[in-house]
Amino acid sequence: SYNAVIGACASAGKWKEALDVLDECYNEPGVEPNIYIYTNAIRACAKAGKTQRALSLLDIVKEKGLPVDSYCYTAVIDACSKGRQWKKALEIFDEMEEKGxxxxxxxxxxxxxxxxxxxxxERA
Known part of the structure; x- marks a missing residue:
């Protein structure tokens, strides 16, 4: 499945390949990327320190109306951490809590x- 392939790319730190597979999902008739596929793509970006890509993917998830879960938010916060964007990490954490x-x-x-x-x- 696409999720397994993107997950393997994430584990291997192959963010470009993960996003290439995600792009394939868009072009495959009858395949609609779900929250698990996006979360794995975000994980791949996080591992590679591609914070802006991870944040862009979160925006896409929200635009599509997919239910963002704790795993997705955690992957985005991890990307912010690796990108040294602590303010954005806290913003995402707060958003997560606000949504319950x-x-x-x-x-x-x-x-x-x-x-x-x-x-x-001090904040930690």
């Missing part, structure tokens, strides 16, 4: 990492 989505331990961990990367120890 319960953060996981990993969510807290990557958010604290984002604050640490931004030298915001």
């Amino acid at each position: 989505i319960v953060p996981t331990q990993v969510t807290y961990s990557v958010t604290i990492s984002a604050l640490g990367n931004g030298l915001q120890w």
Whole structure:
């Protein structure tokens, strides 16, 4: 499945390949990328430090009206952390909580990492 391939690309740090496969989904009749496919694509971008790409994918997910879950938000926060964008990471974390989505331990961990990367120890 597309999700498995994009997930493998994410694990291997192959963000360009992950996005290429995502593009294939758009062109495949009857295939509509779901939240799991997007989350894996965001994970691939996060691993490669491609924060803006990850944020763009989150925007697409929202535009499509897909239900954003804690795993997707965590992947985006991780991308912000790796891109040293602690303010954006906190913004995403706050958005997540405002929507009533319960953060996981990993969510807290990557958010604290984002604050640490931004030298915001007091906030962590």
